[in-house]
Amino acid sequence: MTGLVTAERGIGETALVDALPEVVVVVFAAVTHLADPWFLFGLLAVGYWFASDRFAAAPRRAGASAIAAVTCAYAATALGKAWFAVPRPPGAVGPADVPTWLPGLLSAWYEAQVLSDGFGFPSGHATGGAAAYLALALVYDRAWTGRKRLLAAAAVALAVAASRVVIEVHYLVDVLAGLAVGSGVVLGALWLAGDPRVRRSGDRSELRGATAALDPTLPFLLASVVSAGALAVAVAGGHTGEVVEAGIGIATGAGGAIGWRLVDGDEPAVPVRIAVPALAVTGGLWVGAYALSGSVWVTLAATTAAVVAVVALPALPERIEATSSARN
Numbered sequence: 001m002t003g004l005v006t007a008e009r010g011i012g013e014t015a016l017v018d019a020l021p022e023v024v025v026v027v028f029a030a031v032t033h034l035a036d037p038w039f040l041f042g043l044l045a046v047g048y049w050f051a052s053d054r055f056a057a058a059p060r061r062a063g064a065s066a067i068a069a070v071t072c073a074y075a076a077t078a079l080g081k082a083w084f085a086v087p088r089p090p091g092a093v094g095p096a097d098v099p100t101w102l103p104g105l106l107s108a109w110y111e112a113q114v115l116s117d118g119f120g121f122p123s124g125h126a127t128g129g130a131a132a133y134l135a136l137a138l139v140y141d142r143a144w145t146g147r148k149r150l151l152a153a154a155a156v157a158l159a160v161a162a163s164r165v166v167i168e169v170h171y172l173v174d175v176l177a178g179l180a181v182g183s184g185v186v187l188g189a190l191w192l193a194g195d196p197r198v199r200r201s202g203d204r205s206e207l208r209g210a211t212a213a214l215d216p217t218l219p220f221l222l223a224s225v226v227s228a229g230a231l232a233v234a235v236a237g238g239h240t241g242e243v244v245e246a247g248i249g250i251a252t253g254a255g256g257a258i259g260w261r262l263v264d265g266d267e268p269a270v271p272v273r274i275a276v277p278a279l280a281v282t283g284g285l286w287v288g289a290y291a292l293s294g295s296v297w298v299t300l301a302a303t304t305a306a307v308v309a310v311v312a313l314p315a316l317p318e319r320i321e322a323t324s325s326a327r328n
Helices: 013-018 022-035 037-050 060-083 104-112 124-139 148-165 172-192 204-208 217-237 240-260 274-290 294-328
Strands: none
Touching: 013 148, 022 037, 022 104, 022 124, 022 148, 037 060, 037 274, 037 294, 060 124, 060 172, 060 217, 060 240, 104 274, 124 172, 148 172, 148 204, 148 217, 172 217, 217 240, 240 294, 274 294
């Protein structure tokens, strides 16, 4: 099965990329941040916490379902990378060819962008970008028009995918697979969440309020199951890095499912006075999860706690108010 994707899978794209002006490559190195996991989950969390009914009939259900769908996409990526276990292009290993005109700080940033370890198929950035921007376009169905949302999502996802090839950390086939996997997983996750538009059920009035039917529990659980499969494959293959990523996927899916049990799904937007300290706490837990990746159990605990906090946060203001009223 792993022979379906080989180490030498390029089709000549490297020669084309090498002919690009350095400034173009630097620009694409910046574009790739649009699908960094920290950026995507931060964006999804902001939408989940703050979106109003101007964006969706049930913004909390919409936001949580988007998070669950992207979690499924990353789980699929972890499984694919551990299963196929093929290397990245030689240029990703280094040494980096840093433009001499970049100042010191930007030189260090650029080098960090164009050097990547781990396996190359499918592209995690292409998968995550396609999943996140498509999910946002589908669940926040009151913003703009459907056509504009999908065009914007496609434009960003394609730009990110192209950036991974331009900075030579992936081959073209890696990002094409990522785009396909990310898009397909989102549709599957929304189907599991009960989206009537994907299931092609309900009349027009129900479809206009489609997000009111969403329940992200099953997609979150599916992400944990797929990540568990990725963990088994990674352990069997001795792929340490993928073991950590799969463990984080298990914890993210489980944390999302637990957190969702603590909310009703119809809560108002989270007040900024609560969101800011919550962001600091959850961000610290995420950083700690990766910093302590040598201890799998600590990583799992920190990730689970962070995701539970993110998903359960909309219920916190009401609980605080209820506690204050009881004391008075």
